Amino acid sequence: MTRILGIETSCDETAASVVEDGRRILSNVVASQIDLHRQYGGIFPEVASRQHILTIMPVIRQAMAEAELDWDDLDAIAVTYGPGLPGSLLVGVNTAKGLAYGRGLPLIGINHIEGHIYANWLMVEGSSQEISFPLLALIVSGGHTELILMTDHGQYRKLGRTLDDAAGEAFDKVGRLLGLEFPGGPAIERVAREGNPLAFKLPRAWLKGTYDFSFSGLKTAVLRIVQKYEDKVSLTDSAGNRRIAVSQAPSVIRQLPVANLAASFQASVIDVLVEKARMTAEEYQVKLIMLAGGVAANRLLRQQMAERSALPVLYPPPALCTDNAAMIASAGYFRYRAGHRSSWDLDVISNLKLTDG
Numbered sequence: 001m002t003r004i005l006g007i008e009t010s011c012d013e014t015a016a017s018v019v020e021d022g023r024r025i026l027s028n029v030v031a032s033q034i035d036l037h038r039q040y041g042g043i044f045p046e047v048a049s050r051q052h053i054l055t056i057m058p059v060i061r062q063a064m065a066e067a068e069l070d071w072d073d074l075d076a077i078a079v080t081y082g083p084g085l086p087g088s089l090l091v092g093v094n095t096a097k098g099l100a101y102g103r104g105l106p107l108i109g110i111n112h113i114e115g116h117i118y119a120n121w122l123m124v125e126g127s128s129q130e131i132s133f134p135l136l137a138l139i140v141s142g143g144h145t146e147l148i149l150m151t152d153h154g155q156y157r158k159l160g161r162t163l164d165d166a167a168g169e170a171f172d173k174v175g176r177l178l179g180l181e182f183p184g185g186p187a188i189e190r191v192a193r194e195g196n197p198l199a200f201k202l203p204r205a206w207l208k209g210t211y212d213f214s215f216s217g218l219k220t221a222v223l224r225i226v227q228k229y230e231d232k233v234s235l236t237d238s239a240g241n242r243r244i245a246v247s248q249a250p251s252v253i254r255q256l257p258v259a260n261l262a263a264s265f266q267a268s269v270i271d272v273l274v275e276k277a278r279m280t281a282e283e284y285q286v287k288l289i290m291l292a293g294g295v296a297a298n299r300l301l302r303q304q305m306a307e308r309s310a311l312p313v314l315y316p317p318p319a320l321c322t323d324n325a326a327m328i329a330s331a332g333y334f335r336y337r338a339g340h341r342s343s344w345d346l347d348v349i350s351n352l353k354l355t356d357g
Contacts (some may be wrong), residue, residue: 003069004336005077005099007060009092010084010112012037012048012210013144014055017325018061018074022333023123028326031055038182041141042172044132049087056095063325071103078332080344081109082352083143087139091346108332109342110211112323113354116292117150118329119316119333127327131314138277140301141293142183145213145273148279148354153334158355159280160211167269168295170215175266178334188262189298200225202268206211211280211314218268222261229256243280249334266300274304293317294322 001020008015012033018026033051037043064071079096082089100107117137122130136159137148145167147160165173168185175184179189202221205214281289289311293300297318306313320327 001018002075002333002336003050003067003073004108004329004332005063005074005090005095006061006110006115006325007056007077007079007329007334008112008115008328009052009056009088009325010035010080010082011088012043013329014052014059015323015325016056016060017329018063019067019122019326019329019333020069020335022118022330025122025124025326026069027063028264029062029063029066029323030324031033031059034183041176041182043085045085045087048085048093052088052091056091057313059316060095060099064290067233070330071105073101074105076106076108076332076336077099078108078328078335079111080112080115080328081346082349083112086348086350089350093348097346099270101214101344106336107342107346108335108340109345109346110335111142111354112328112351113146113292114154114156115327115331116141116321118142118150118331119292119320119324120290120314121330121334122316122320122326124317124320127170131290131299134284135288135290136277136281136284136286137290137292138273138290138296138305140167140273140295142166142172142185144168144293145215146354147211147277149284149286154338154340159284160213160276162213162215163207164214164216165219167213167273168217168293170269171266171295173219174262178256178262180262181256183294185295185298188266189300190217191260192263192266193258195257195259197263197267199240199257199260200264202264204268204272204273206275211276213272213276215269220264222265225261227254236314246324266298270298270301273301275309277305278309281309281322286311288314292321297321303317 145162172184180187
């Protein structure tokens with residue numbers, strides 16, 4: 001048995017987990033900062049890094065306690081070193097380096113995106129899904145939307161990427177336009193259940209001849225619709241001489257058909273994600289499609305991908321789609337097994353790439 005302690009602090013989640021043989025979760029602790037950042041409508045980097053400093057050691061101690069292990073029971077420590085917010089990453093990397101050096105354990109630096117992919121290897125409620133190569137990974141999160149061909153453990157080829165906004169970023173921005181709480185993805189999904197996805201004819205950027213994505217045009221289309229409703233009401237302040245932002249005008253939000261607009265936006269994003277992934281998977285003759293990243297928790301995306309693909313579709317449970325350390329420990333196990341070790345001068349790389357492409 002090989003037991004890896006994973007540490008994840010790439011953004012606003014402070015997380016630690018112990019995973020056995022890359023699949024069995026012995027503990028998985030996540031301290032969320034979402035309530036701290038909600039007031040800003042997004043992640044405030046300095047606040048995030050300071051909160052990581054406060055919570056990192058208590059979270060690690062809790063993960064070790066829940067796993068019922070001593071430090072001597074560990075084989076290595078895996079930590080996210082990019083991509084992500086530099087200040088946040090530094091907290092995790094420096095903590096992992098100190099612990100690994102002090103305990104005489106190997107250190108394994110992990111790419112955050114690779115971690116999201118390996119969330120699919122984790123067993124939940126006795127699952128034992130067999131994963132065969134080659135496979136196509138659709139990575140959809142706040143910072144990334146990519147199609148990755150995976151031919152073996154650690155072997156990746158980027159086939160497509162977003163040319164502008166990532167899917168999760170588009171959800172957040174449109175959520176703000178609609179006056180919904182941060183993060184936008186879960187808020188839009190929740191509101192969209194009451195809406196009609198055919199209410200608004202929104203664009204779909206197919207970018208024919210490529211495997212790439214683009215969501216900026218869709219975001220702009222939603223903005224134009226919001227502006228039309230904005231023009232119908234007074235947006236002046238109490239003095240009557242200054243326009244205020246739509247997010248500050250409850251009267252605008254009440255008149256907006258928020259549910260219909262949310263449902264139409266969500267349908268447009270998912271239609272493109274699913275169709276691009278399906279066509280790419282068929283062209284490269286992979287054995288399965290794998291979803292990864294925070295947006296992979298979206299129920300409609302999971303449903304549409306399963307219904308429209310002739311191939312098996314694999315995705316983690318929602319709790320393992322968002323940032324967590326179990327996925328980092330799982331990726332760390334396969335890196336450890338392949339003989340990979342990081343040196344003590346491991347540093348953070350905020351724009352770390354999974355592939356050279």
